[in-house]
Amino acid sequence: EAQVTQNPRYLITVTGKKLTVTCSQNMNHEYMSWYRQDPGLGLRQIYYSMNVEVTDKGDVPEGYKVSRKEKRNFPLILESPSPNQTSLYFCASSLSIAGGLGGYTFGSGTRLTVV
């Protein structure tokens, strides 16, 4: 089944403790992206990647890092999480470079709470 898999689904952590949210897609998509979803703000793009070893900042990149060493994987790293990073995170992938043609395939989300 074609899908984007995120792990974990739920995560509670403490301020400053480094964490990684994994994202993997099995569709051979070139384009991958991370979004955060907050009430009243919709989806905001954190980082995106157009291909292996090619990443760029989205609208809200502060406090986040990403890497794209393999085509299928695009982990999101929070090196020193803070409470304002408490949010629902989505990974998405697309065949075209920005989902602007075929649309995105989204993962099921990771609900992160930083205390």
Place this chain on the structure above:
Amino acid sequence: AQSVTQLGSHVSVSEGALVLLRCNYSSSVPPYLFWYVQYPNQGLQLLLKYTTGATLVKGINGFEAEFKKSETSFHLTKPSAHMSDAAEYFCAVSRGGYQKVTFGIGTKLQVIP
């Protein structure tokens, strides 16, 4: 720059009634437009899209949307609401395949029995 405005963060309809979710966009070039649906505890799923050609676009689950350039609108409709339509709906705009996608803030649809 491009942007999307979804009118009404919450919409309630009775089961069997018309569903109308409003979306207006701003784009300096001909836009590509999308509607996504998010069911509780799930990721977003593509409902329908407009790229070029016919302005009335049909999607999954009986939904459709019409691109109206003169009104810069892409409203989502469904003739008869079903309980299973209760979800959050997001409108999105892009300037094309190699351009960024911008999402609206979402509209939560409640269906009343």
